[in-house]
Amino acid sequence: MGVLKYYVTAKDVAKLAGVSQSSVSRVYFKGASVSKKTREKVLAAAKELGYRPNEFARSLITNRTKIIGLVMKGIQNPFYPQVLKQFTTSFKELGYSILFVYTNNDEIQKEDIEILLNYNVAGVIITDASLSLNVTEDFKKNRIPLVLFNRKIDNEQFYSVCCNNLNASGKIAEYLIEQGCSDLVYISGNENTSTSKEREIGFTSILEKNNVPYKKYTSDYTYEGGYKMAQKIIAQRKIPAGFFVANDIMALGVVDALRENSIVIPTETKVVGFDNIDMASWPTYNLTTWEQPITKMVGQTVNYLMAEIVEFSGYTENVEVNGALIVRKTT
Amino acid sequence: MGVLKYYVTAKDVAKLAGVSQSSVSRVYFKGASVSKKTREKVLAAAKELGYRPNEFARSLITNRTKIIGLVMKGIQNPFYPQVLKQFTTSFKELGYSILFVYTNNDEIQKEDIEILLNYNVAGVIITDASLSLNVTEDFKKNRIPLVLFNRKIDNEQFYSVCCNNLNASGKIAEYLIEQGCSDLVYISGNENTSTSKEREIGFTSILEKNNVPYKKYTSDYTYEGGYKMAQKIIAQRKIPAGFFVANDIMALGVVDALRENSIVIPTETKVVGFDNIDMASWPTYNLTTWEQPITKMVGQTVNYLMAEIVEFSGYTENVEVNGALIVRKTT
DNA sequence: CTGAAAGCGCTTACAG
DNA sequence: CTGAAAGCGCTTACAG
Numbered sequence A, B: 001m002g003v004l005k006y007y008v009t010a011k012d013v014a015k016l017a018g019v020s021q022s023s024v025s026r027v028y029f030k031g032a033s034v035s036k037k038t039r040e041k042v043l044a045a046a047k048e049l050g051y052r053p054n055e056f057a058r059s060l061i062t063n064r065t066k067i068i069g070l071v072m073k074g075i076q077n078p079f080y081p082q083v084l085k086q087f088t089t090s091f092k093e094l095g096y097s098i099l100f101v102y103t104n105n106d107e108i109q110k111e112d113i114e115i116l117l118n119y120n121v122a123g124v125i126i127t128d129a130s131l132s133l134n135v136t137e138d139f140k141k142n143r144i145p146l147v148l149f150n151r152k153i154d155n156e157q158f159y160s161v162c163c164n165n166l167n168a169s170g171k172i173a174e175y176l177i178e179q180g181c182s183d184l185v186y187i188s189g190n191e192n193t194s195t196s197k198e199r200e201i202g203f204t205s206i207l208e209k210n211n212v213p214y215k216k217y218t219s220d221y222t223y224e225g226g227y228k229m230a231q232k233i234i235a236q237r238k239i240p241a242g243f244f245v246a247n248d249i250m251a252l253g254v255v256d257a258l259r260e261n262s263i264v265i266p267t268e269t270k271v272v273g274f275d276n277i278d279m280a281s282w283p284t285y286n287l288t289t290w291e292q293p294i295t296k297m298v299g300q301t302v303n304y305l306m307a308e309i310v311e312f313s314g315y316t317e318n319v320e321v322n323g324a325l326i327v328r329k330t331t
Numbered sequence C, D: 001c002t003g004a005a006a007g008c009g010c011t012t013a014c015a016g
Helices: A010-017 A021-028 A036-049 A055-062 A079-093 A110-118 A133-141 A165-178 A194-209 A223-235 A248-260 A294-310 B010-017 B021-028 B036-049 B055-062 B079-093 B110-118 B133-141 B165-178 B194-209 B223-235 B248-260 B294-310
Strands: A067-072 A097-102 A123-126 A146-149 A159-163 A184-188 A214-218 A242-245 A270-272 A289-291 A318-321 A324-326 B067-072 B097-102 B123-126 B146-149 B159-163 B184-188 B214-218 B242-245 B270-272 B289-291 B318-321 B324-326
Touching (some): A010 A021, A010 A036, A055 B055, A079 A097, A079 B097, A097 B079, A159 A294, A165 A194, A165 A242, A214 A223, A248 A270, B010 B021, B021 B036, B079 B097, B123 B294, B159 B165, B159 B194, B159 B294, B165 B289, B165 B324, B214 B223, B248 B270, B294 B318
Parallel strands (some): A159 A318, A184 A214, B067 B123, B123 B146, B159 B318, B184 B242, B242 B270
């Protein structure tokens, strides 16, 4: 007796408004032509009944959704909540919603991809999780545009949006050399990530060109990782003149470890991070770092996805957006 | 010419497997009975074609989705990414996905709610955004279960899951008094939030009972807010014996401001936060705080939602989960 | 501009 | 256990 039926449909509205169900549909479908009179009748009836078009029925028939899949792993790193916020805001303006997929594993799992495929998402953004190639196929086959954000794969099989990691790290090397550093340390993030690799190559190639000795240590893009690695380096009693740490959150760990051992920054050693997360500017840290232009990177990603959603081309490119060195008090 | 048709349907699988479309459907619908032989034929054909059931068609007919709407505002506060992570993980295990809604405004907007309603989400979690009552109606009318997470509204109109804020803050007051604090300061978060109000009442009522003088300052649950408020208090040159700051991220701002003014913690003053975010345990801060039992709070929320999804009752309650005082080096 | 009708890809009684 | 058929709530040619 109406108890179970609580979903108002276009048919209900049509009945009340005294028009056909098609007309109701047209009122809610932009681009369709409806007379002013019909529109008013429909909207009045819809308001009275509390009607809202069912997105699922829409998607079923148009074979397109207004959902963007966003895959993320390092949500513990403040860089990514910032990214999530900006994507959500940008897509909301365009009428798209975010299906958030958190992946625990380094490599994105088949099951995570299947979720996105089952929901027939309009587009996919993968941030800091790596993607195996067999997974690609599914997206390509289903003509779902995909962007790797802050990650890339060497061959141009995917559209990717990154900061100019290679160039940036070179600039950081030059800057540290200018500051008089005669030996340096690079602390990497997870070694299988493109960002860590590129930052390493960009940094060390300039050092080699200038005959500045360096050592590389492998860490994992977490605060604890940076902290522990620095403790280990300190224990060896050979403090380098400067550290380039592959991201800010690790760099904060390095700074804390140095301080705990009463090694004065920036006189005894210097530290440079990467990302420019909020905390880098906190007075306690005042970390010199490279600013990742999140807004531009997000804009680039959104524009590409929207274009591909309108008309799928499968076009790929590795896009680089320029960041900037932010000098603070750790150098 | 097959170019445009790239979506594999149950019908395609049925044809290849030589069974009816209903049988294909049954293979993917748990609980339906299919012979082993049919199942194998179907799965083989499905694999060959790359078939996946369309969630939208499913949802349309079952009138239920496997999507949970999660509304969040303070994603800049590390407490919330942690919460997001745990919700995503828990729901993934249950086969549910997260539609992430970021809301900029203090009060959750009508448009945010409409997104959730249009997608006919199975349940909704609202974290740190407040909810006006006219919005409630829509959820109730559509029988969509709702949980306020880390927020509550006085009358029991919603199911809410919080930490035992009142009791916790009382315990913090007692602890600071035991530590010999003779005058205290409470720095609030956004004043219209239940958490900030409860923490204030819990804290100050114990102080009053013990005749300990205190002052209250209003801030906004951000690092900058805590930092600036502390600078202001310091400028008045009356440093209290201790601070209770309504959340950790503000407390870190307070600690930084005190340090910048060479006020030694914990000898000259003490600081207690609330949440126990990762950073509270970092050696630089070592913040004494109240641990919010996120895992339990998430578990409670998930259990309620799942029960209401299975059979909607509309039952509401303000659930409190006990946290614990974590004593570190700021007291 | 409008209505009747087909159909999107599924689930689910209903027979057999 | 299996198939034919109805129907979920929409969009969209097709006539008028």
